[in-house]
Amino acid sequence: QQQVKQSPQSLIVQKGGISIINCAYENTAFDYFPWYQQFPGKGPALLIAIRPDVSEKKEGRFTISFNKSAKQFSLHIMDSQPGDSATYFCAASKTSPPEETSGSRLTFGEGTQLTVNP
Amino acid sequence: DTGVSQDPRHKITKRGQNVTFRCDPISEHNRLYWYRQTLGQGPEFLTYFQNEAQLEKSRLLSDRFSAERPKGSFSTLEIQRTEQGDSAMYLCASTLGRGYNEQFFGPGTRLTVL
Numbered sequence: 001q002q003q004v005k006q007s008p009q010s011l012i013v014q015k016g017g018i019s020i021i022n023c024a025y026e027n028t029a030f031d032y033f034p035w036y037q038q039f040p041g042k043g044p045a046l047l048i049a050i051r052p053d054v055s056e057k058k059e060g061r062f063t064i065s066f067n068k069s070a071k072q073f074s075l076h077i078m079d080s081q082p083g084d085s086a087t088y089f090c091a092a093s094k095t096s097p098p099e100e101t102s103g104s105r106l107t108f109g110e111g112t113q114l115t116v117n118p
Numbered sequence: 119d120t121g122v123s124q125d126p127r128h129k130i131t132k133r134g135q136n137v138t139f140r141c142d143p144i145s146e147h148n149r150l151y152w153y154r155q156t157l158g159q160g161p162e163f164l165t166y167f168q169n170e171a172q173l174e175k176s177r178l179l180s181d182r183f184s185a186e187r188p189k190g191s192f193s194t195l196e197i198q199r200t201e202q203g204d205s206a207m208y209l210c211a212s213t214l215g216r217g218y219n220e221q222f223f224g225p226g227t228r229l230t231v232l
Contacts, residue, residue: 008161032219043122043209044161065188089220093219102221103149103174106211108160 003027004092006109014117019077021112023090026071030092032104035075036062038087038111047088048075080116087111120144122224124210125186130159130230131200143212150193151221154186155207167193168215177197200231 006023012113013019026034029054039053049065050057050073063076077084091106123142127149131137142181148169153161164183165175169190179185182200187193207228211221 027138036219041225041228043225045219046222049220091160095217095219097216097218103151103166103168104213104221105151105163105166105174106153106161108162109180111158111160 003107004090006090006112008112009110010115011037011114012115012117013080015080015082017029017080017116019084019114019116020074020089021088021114022072022074023092023109024070024072024111025092025107027092027094027107028071031095031105032108033064033066033073034091034093035062035092036108044048046108057096066108070114080114082116085114087113097113109116120208122212122222124224124227126206126227127225128174128228128230130156130232132232133200133202136196136198136199137229138194139208139229140192140194141210141224142192144222145213146213147212147222148190149213149218150187151211151213152193152195153211153223153229155209155226156205159207163166195216197229200229202231206228 034049044064048062061078066073090109093104096117125140136221151166152164155161168188183197207226209226211223
């Protein structure tokens with residue numbers, strides 16, 4: 001069961017352009033939505049994250065837009081640079097209350113390979 | 119470097135051999151997670167620890183897999199009788215604990231089973 005669906009699978013943009021990656025989730029209990037950046041041979045690095053109580057969060061060139069009713073969220077990379085070329089993963093998790101043993105496991109999307117041409 | 123560290127970074131083994139990986143989380147983090155990532159896919163949850171207690175295991179974690187975190191600090195993941203299908207990147211992540219969602223990943227251990 002794929003609980004987080006990500007698109008597109010690959011994306012090519014020109015330097016200075018806007019990169020947009022979309023994700024949709026099914027589990028309405030999810031309350032934390034991070035984006036990770038991964039370079040070949042490296043572990044995922046946390047980029048930016050959002051909770052459902054806000055519709056947008058911006059950090060530098062990275063913006064998350066969140067639509068709770070549609071159960072969708074997206075990552076926008078403004079002024080894309082060749083150094084942004086990497087694989088991007090959206091993810092989702094549910095914050096577990098203190099009395100529960102279930103951890104806040106991350107459920108990842110399939111990934112988007114971004115290439116920014118110079 | 120105070121990030122999550124993993125050892126070894128690469129492991130090549132023959133089918134049927136046992137392998138063990140180590141993860142050292144960020145020092146004040148008491149939750150530790152293991153994920154597996156195959157080529158072209160996102161990481162998939164395997165198991166997690168709250169301090170030394172293993173509290174949740176995925177169905178992906180077959181009987182050949184075992185994980186420990188004996189003193190609530192570093193963790194080990196052992197795979198017995200490895201199979202070619204075990205070839206993957208094994209990732210470790212840590213977070214502060216309950217109520218904190220931000221997970222920070224290590225560089226991973228790339229396992230190749232011949």
